[in-house]
Amino acid sequence: VASDPGARIAAGxxxxxxxxxxxxxxxxxxxxxxxxxxxxxxxLEGILACCARHGIAMTARGGASSVTQGLACxxxxxxxxxxxxxxxxxxxxxxxxxxxxxPGRYGPALERALERAPELFGAAHRYTCGHFPQSFQFSTVxxxxxxxxxxxxxxxxxxxxxxxxxxxxxxxxxxxxxxxxPAAATGPDTDQLLLGSEGAFGVxxxxxxxxxxxxxxxxxxxxxLPDWAAALGAAREILQDQAGQPSLFRLSDPEETGLLLATHxxxxxxxxxLLNRLGLRPGSRCLLxxxxxxEPGFARNLARRIGRICRRAGAxxxxxxxxxxxxxGRFLDPYLRDDLLDxxxxxxxxxxxxxxxxxxxxxxxVRAHCAARPRTLCLTHLSHGYAQGASLYFxxxxxxxxxxxxxxxxxxxxxxxxxxxxxxxxxxxxxLSHHHGIGRMAAPFMEAHLGPVQMDLFRAIKHQLDPQNLMxxxxxxxxxxx
Amino acid sequence: VASDPGARIAAGxxxxxxxxxxxxxxxxxxxxxxxxxxxxxxxLEGILACCARHGIAMTARGGASSVTQGLACxxxxxxxxxxxxxxxxxxxxxxxxxxxxxPGRYGPALERALERAPELFGAAHRYTCGHFPQSFQFSTVxxxxxxxxxxxxxxxxxxxxxxxxxxxxxxxxxxxxxxxxPAAATGPDTDQLLLGSEGAFGVxxxxxxxxxxxxxxxxxxxxxLPDWAAALGAAREILQDQAGQPSLFRLSDPEETGLLLATHxxxxxxxxxLLNRLGLRPGSRCLLxxxxxxEPGFARNLARRIGRICRRAGAxxxxxxxxxxxxxGRFLDPYLRDDLLDxxxxxxxxxxxxxxxxxxxxxxxVRAHCAARPRTLCLTHLSHGYAQGASLYFxxxxxxxxxxxxxxxxxxxxxxxxxxxxxxxxxxxxxLSHHHGIGRMAAPFMEAHLGPVQMDLFRAIKHQLDPQNLMxxxxxxxxxxx
Numbered sequence: 001v002a003s004d005p006g007a008r009i010a011a012g013x014x015x016x017x018x019x020x021x022x023x024x025x026x027x028x029x030x031x032x033x034x035x036x037x038x039x040x041x042x043x044l045e046g047i048l049a050c051c052a053r054h055g056i057a058m059t060a061r062g063g064a065s066s067v068t069q070g071l072a073c074x075x076x077x078x079x080x081x082x083x084x085x086x087x088x089x090x091x092x093x094x095x096x097x098x099x100x101x102x103p104g105r106y107g108p109a110l111e112r113a114l115e116r117a118p119e120l121f122g123a124a125h126r127y128t129c130g131h132f133p134q135s136f137q138f139s140t141v142x143x144x145x146x147x148x149x150x151x152x153x154x155x156x157x158x159x160x161x162x163x164x165x166x167x168x169x170x171x172x173x174x175x176x177x178x179x180x181x182p183a184a185a186t187g188p189d190t191d192q193l194l195l196g197s198e199g200a201f202g203v204x205x206x207x208x209x210x211x212x213x214x215x216x217x218x219x220x221x222x223x224x225l226p227d228w229a230a231a232l233g234a235a236r237e238i239l240q241d242q243a244g245q246p247s248l249f250r251l252s253d254p255e256e257t258g259l260l261l262a263t264h265x266x267x268x269x270x271x272x273x274l275l276n277r278l279g280l281r282p283g284s285r286c287l288l289x290x291x292x293x294x295e296p297g298f299a300r301n302l303a304r305r306i307g308r309i310c311r312r313a314g315a316x317x318x319x320x321x322x323x324x325x326x327x328x329g330r331f332l333d334p335y336l337r338d339d340l341l342d343x344x345x346x347x348x349x350x351x352x353x354x355x356x357x358x359x360x361x362x363x364x365x366v367r368a369h370c371a372a373r374p375r376t377l378c379l380t381h382l383s384h385g386y387a388q389g390a391s392l393y394f395x396x397x398x399x400x401x402x403x404x405x406x407x408x409x410x411x412x413x414x415x416x417x418x419x420x421x422x423x424x425x426x427x428x429x430x431x432l433s434h435h436h437g438i439g440r441m442a443a444p445f446m447e448a449h450l451g452p453v454q455m456d457l458f459r460a461i462k463h464q465l466d467p468q469n470l471m472x473x474x475x476x477x478x479x480x481x482x
Numbered sequence: 483v484a485s486d487p488g489a490r491i492a493a494g495x496x497x498x499x500x501x502x503x504x505x506x507x508x509x510x511x512x513x514x515x516x517x518x519x520x521x522x523x524x525x526l527e528g529i530l531a532c533c534a535r536h537g538i539a540m541t542a543r544g545g546a547s548s549v550t551q552g553l554a555c556x557x558x559x560x561x562x563x564x565x566x567x568x569x570x571x572x573x574x575x576x577x578x579x580x581x582x583x584x585p586g587r588y589g590p591a592l593e594r595a596l597e598r599a600p601e602l603f604g605a606a607h608r609y610t611c612g613h614f615p616q617s618f619q620f621s622t623v624x625x626x627x628x629x630x631x632x633x634x635x636x637x638x639x640x641x642x643x644x645x646x647x648x649x650x651x652x653x654x655x656x657x658x659x660x661x662x663x664p665a666a667a668t669g670p671d672t673d674q675l676l677l678g679s680e681g682a683f684g685v686x687x688x689x690x691x692x693x694x695x696x697x698x699x700x701x702x703x704x705x706x707l708p709d710w711a712a713a714l715g716a717a718r719e720i721l722q723d724q725a726g727q728p729s730l731f732r733l734s735d736p737e738e739t740g741l742l743l744a745t746h747x748x749x750x751x752x753x754x755x756l757l758n759r760l761g762l763r764p765g766s767r768c769l770l771x772x773x774x775x776x777e778p779g780f781a782r783n784l785a786r787r788i789g790r791i792c793r794r795a796g797a798x799x800x801x802x803x804x805x806x807x808x809x810x811g812r813f814l815d816p817y818l819r820d821d822l823l824d825x826x827x828x829x830x831x832x833x834x835x836x837x838x839x840x841x842x843x844x845x846x847x848v849r850a851h852c853a854a855r856p857r858t859l860c861l862t863h864l865s866h867g868y869a870q871g872a873s874l875y876f877x878x879x880x881x882x883x884x885x886x887x888x889x890x891x892x893x894x895x896x897x898x899x900x901x902x903x904x905x906x907x908x909x910x911x912x913x914l915s916h917h918h919g920i921g922r923m924a925a926p927f928m929e930a931h932l933g934p935v936q937m938d939l940f941r942a943i944k945h946q947l948d949p950q951n952l953m954x955x956x957x958x959x960x961x962x963x964x
Contacts, residue, residue, distance in 0.1 A: 096837040096870045097722055148667035159665055165870060174935040181835050182868035183641055184913040185630035185678055186920060186928065187959045188943065190936050192674035196667055210870055215724055240579055242697055243777035244726050295725035297783040305777060353663050355578040386664035388578045388647060388692055431666040438668060446668065453656040454672050460946035461670065464939055477669045 003034040011079035014066035018411040032079040039085040041205040044170040062140030068439025074474025092121040103142025103204040126214040130157030147437030148196035156247035171202030171465040199472035218291035220320030223310040231286040234313035243305040247293040256379035257287040264325040344400030353434035355389040375399035391434035446478030485516040493561035496548035500893040512555040519566040523687040526652040544622030550921025556956025574603040585624025585686040608696040612639030629919030630678035638729035653684030653947040681954035700773035702802030705792040713768040716795035725787040729775040738861035739769040746807040826882030835916035837871040857881035873916035928960030
């Protein structure tokens with residue numbers, strides 16, 4: 001048990017822009033009364049029983065990299081830090097290609113163990129978890145599951161809900177265990193009900209994940225497409241082609257393309273002149289970065305098909321180098337955000353998913369909303385693709401003088417801006433989130449998004465598993481009545 | 483509204499062996515008081531409201547091909563036949579590759595429309611639903627979803643829970659609608675909670691399914707493998723190889739292999755001698771039937787990889803003909819069962835899923851249980867494969883004199899035999915079902931299989947959506963307390 005101010009303050013926030021702005025103003029906000037460090041499931045059971053007796057609220061924490069205020073302290077209560085002791089690998093099953101792990105294990109520690117499977121577990125192959133969110137270095141397996149996260153290679157490997165095979169969750173109603181079956185027809189899928197529950201139902205104590213054999217180096221490719229409409233068309237064609245799915249799949253809109261070419265020094269004047277001649281003009285051209293993985297023949301055939309589809313859409317192949325340049329920074333952008341904030345530049349992100357027929361409309365609406373805000377840049381990319389649609393990821397960069405001096409709430413402007421976008425996503429037929437989760441940021445929009453019958457169903461599940469409302473209370477998932 | 487005895491009797495049973503035995507003895511058992519034929523969602527809302535007022539139980543029915551007593555009449559109440567009017571295609575979305583359909587539409591009618599997408603919907607491609615259960619001709623889209631069914635090509639296309647993108651269900655608590663998003667991080671996945679609910683939560687009024695472009699003819703292949711252990715090893719290697727998944731994937735054990743070779747006239751004496759010489763002996767050799775689909779380069783590369791893996795396991799390639807022979811009968815076996823019953827021969831099937839490390843053990847245990855029953859043959863095949871495991875499908879053929887003369891319950895012996903197998907599946911770490919669903923047959927084993935915390939959670943969901951317990955009551959999913 002830790003109850004010093006430093007530990008308590010650190011346990012009261014995540015990594016949302018709202019959190020950062022608040023902390024920089026010396027406003028820690030609400031903090032938990034103590035931070036507990038459970039060692040195993042029995043500790044969790046004891047803590048839950050004790051807290052139930054005394055009516056103490058609990059919030060479980062992993063890497064605390066939430067950008068949606070998912071870890072905002074809900075009021076008096078305790079935080080449970082799962083990283084300290086509950087970070088072990090419990091089992092590795094080579095026959096079934098699964099690993100059973102405690103929720104507090106960080107991504108890189110999991111990946112290292114899987115890579116060393118021959119040495120550690122006597123396996124015949126090396127493995128990968130296939131899950132590489134931008135927060136990879138800062139996030140834990142439990143957090144991936146609690147928020148329905150996605151890795152940057154999810155187009156091939158799947159989102160975390162595709163990767164989790166079984167869970168064990170300690171809830172006030174008892175320990176809930178699901179079976180590690182490849183598939184079943186035994187009623188509702190309980191795993192899919194726990195995934196994304198953002199701590200509101202209980203504390204994860206164990207997860208069994210599918211893992212993948214490491215194959216040869218990915219085949220990297222990039223293409224410059226003439227405009228956003230052509231690029232969307234090509235992306236859809238690739239994902240509906242049934243040649244398999246690419247691994248990395250990241251299509252930047254013209255604004256983001258401009259920034260990427262500039263920051264990765266791909267905008268050499270000679271190249272620029274050539275691109276203009278080919279009709280790939282700045283302000284219009286779009287950069288597609290991608291890779292294929294898997295069995296070499298599969299990866300080669302898929303890369304070839306993607307090339308054919310892109311060229312038919314008027315694309316210029318730009319090789320693997322831009323992908324390597326992007327990869328070097330793929331996990332570093334979170335660091336950059338703090339440095340920019342030192343300069344008064346605010347970087348925030350929001351993301352959603354929608355069907356192919358809605359993506360252009362959703363981006364237009366978000367950009368129109370953004371244009372109304374002074375000195376704010378909106379960069380968009382499509383990633384995490386499916387045959388039915390994709391995720392759109394928006395990065396907002398706001399210059400220092402754009403917002404009024406902070407009043408009592410230094411993040412009031414940010415909050416209002418986020419709320420405007422979220423309202424618009426619902427109105428345009430997109431999801432509130434594809435992989436960041438809901439947190440306190442999007443919670444107020446859940447009822448409008450999912451409707452009262454679905455929300456009341458979530459409330460009934462919550463009431464069954466946590467009748468005293470002690471697990472991450474205070475509006476998680478919008479479960480509190482409006 | 484129909485209330486004549488014929489309609490009522492037909493609405494009181496499915497296609498389980500227990501149903502067939504009962505009906506042949508002139509014992510219709512419990513039948514509904516009337517059969518209603520709703521025309522649209524508003525009819526369903528009216529029926530549910532009226533039944534709620536009067537406390538009348540309702541059971542929704544599609545093709546009624548359940549082999550798990552899923553449609554056993556639960557007592558007084560009405561049956562809702564969704565096939566009569568609620569069988570329309572409501573929307574086809576070519577951009578998102580989805581079709582929105584009412585639950586009462588039969589498989590072949592859906593598939594025909596998708597194949598004619600250019601003519602009917604002005605689409606640029608022809609499509610397939612990718613879902614071909616053995617009951618294809620007799621089953622409806624709503625039934626597929628309600629039971630978490632799987633088609634014979636699910637290894638490639640996915641089970642119905644992978645194919646359903648959105649649902650609309652009329653429940654006593656209101657109309658529940660999920661959004662047709664490719665993926666989301668907005669709390670529990672409500673679709674995965676409704677799928678497999680076997681009518682206990684409400685009546686489906688609409689489903690949106692992913693569809694697939696029709697590609698070139700599948701590439702068919704078959705291999706004879708020396709024994710079950712080698713065959714399991716090759717199957718696992720194929721499904722973990724990351725070259726993509728085959729479409730049809732059906733591995734017969736030595737008993738089923740013998741029957742298939744004989745019934746499809748593939749046991750020519752010359753061939754038999756040759757096979758023996760190659761070490762592929764009757765009583766040991768196993769037949770793998772399969773196909774690959776998708777983009778031609780993908781399908782070709784995958785077929786080549788499968789060939790390499792099989793040959794490494796000592797297999798003899800047997801070409802595409804055995805697959806074609808099997809395909810001719812793929813939807814006909816259900817007809818055969820009735821003819822055999824005329825001769826007193828009982829054919830019953832049970833299926834499950836398990837991890838690769840449990841499949842051999844599960845088959846051994848089921849066969850041992852079967853050996854204790856006089857004059858009963860047990861045929862097994864593996865199908866519906868995953869990187870983590872597969873489904874095992876058991877066919878039991880019982881000779882006429884094997885069972886005592888019928889007492890008051892002509893299916894008592896069948897019930898007891900099924901119960902023995904189901905108990906054993908739970909004990910051996912397999913699921914109670916991979917795609918047949920639970921029905922009244924497996925319901926009594928759900929509590930032991932999933933545990934009380936999970937079952938109480940299902941009960942809470944049931945109570946929230948159907949507080950008066952009017953939707954397919956009487957033990958569905960094991961929700962009634964033991």
